[in-house]
Amino acid sequence: MRTVVNTHHHGDHTFGNCLFPAAAIVVHESTRTEAYAFGPARDLGVWDGPDWGDLTLDPPFVTFTDEIAVHAGDLRAAVRHVGTPAHTTNDSIVWLPDRSVLFCGDLIFHGGTPFLLMGSVAGAVEVLEQVVAPLGARTTVPGHGPVFEGTGPLEATLAYLRFVLDVAARAQAAGVTPLAAARETDLGRFAGWADPERIVGNLHRACAELAGTPRGGPIDVPAALADMVAYNGGAPLTCRA
Template sequence: MSSATFASTGDLGEKQVTFAKLGEGAYAYTAEGDPNTGVIVGDDGVMVIDTQATPLMAERVLEKIRTVTDKPIKYVLLTHYHAVRVLGAAAYQPQAVIASRGTHEMIVERGQEDYDSEAGRFPRLFQGIESIPGLTWPTIVFDDRLTVDLGNKRVEILHVGKGHTQGDTIAWLPDERVLFSGDLVEYNATPYTGDAHLGDWPATLQRLRAMRPEKLVPGRGDALMTAEDCATALDMTEAFVTDLFEAAKQGAARNLPLKDIYKGCRAAMDPKYGHWVIYDHCMPFDVTRAWDEARGITRPRVWTAERDREMWAALEG
């Protein structure tokens, strides 16, 4: 079983940052399994995809952007509502913040609870938390698709289905076949499914497969530079989500208590996935959500800092 400390409160080591070029005007800011940020540069300006958790941490992304362009940040795109992805937006001073309607709905319903919850789980990712001016609110909200022209750089912004959250959004460069997936896809990193729609996720991944990406920036993990590696990341993510949900459904069908289902999921999944980044952190949240969905709770329950601690004590205590 996993760590004695709550969630990732004991994870304090600095990560090595990589700023990788995927193609003309397409970049990935990655840090050894910490949340990734995507960058797209056109003739007229820049789009930043996911912001980091605080303006202080976003400043480090800006420093990398300024090594390749001095153009203004025109857009920040939120792939979903999680605090670790959105609360650094103020640092970029964008002209607009884009999100799907499903993401906007989540910010309204549970944005502050999520902020409080995530900051308590993973303090290292919230360096300079005092620099956060408040929740990040989108100024452009779309339903299914939106096309943005950055100047000789067409960006397709799509809500292709539920998965990691109800509002998951991708950015796609059709000419270069570069996909920015947010946390719909991970690479050698554990999918967090605490707010997921596990029954929908595999079909959403299939829609991404059908786009045939040749480069991919996952939510966590290295930027992927070949079609084969993109396919591998999609397969890895789907395997994890499917194994998790199947194990939870089997336990729920037998009316097992959550703690027993958790033990069963860990026994089945530790050998296959236990070496992935943030696995011990994610699994209590992942199994709890999978158990809920297996019992017919289709809309994920709101995580609060208090609920986090109670769940952790019940499963890991």
């Protein structure tokens, strides 16, 4: 393996870097910063595993700010920062125009609930509408879930994000907490997606931004995760961040 691209800093996308000692690890500048800030693989106490094993912190060492190209023979892959906080503060996509293939990282969880606690719900809508959709990718490789053709999961993700923004706006107007709003909300068509308790974290993020926190700005992540566990009836969360 000569080159590894991390689409964002989350551990399930970066902890394995040390397993590719000969590879150039390519990331956005902020992904490197955030990977360092988080530190090595460890159990945070809110997720049900996983056992990370003995992984050393091996941060990325080739960084870019807007875009960098990686070439494999004649094939050009554009590694592109999405421009605004979305799933995290540091999301990148990898676009292979010659094959119409997009690696979108965790901007889309195919079959799972989107998770914006550490990014921005409004930002994710903007990125999916203005950065991802215009590419018109024939094939998309999401950060989690099966590869898909066409735009179905993209449109479903956008529908969910707009749903979250709508619930957040009503919760804000009524002075209801994110956890209470989540408990009162019928997830409807989204209830069958994996990790439905993420609605709580997503509402924490959306409500904070409605109250003036900038996109991707600091919020009380441990409190939001605790509320997700509470919504889950006390059960630990599954780790598919």
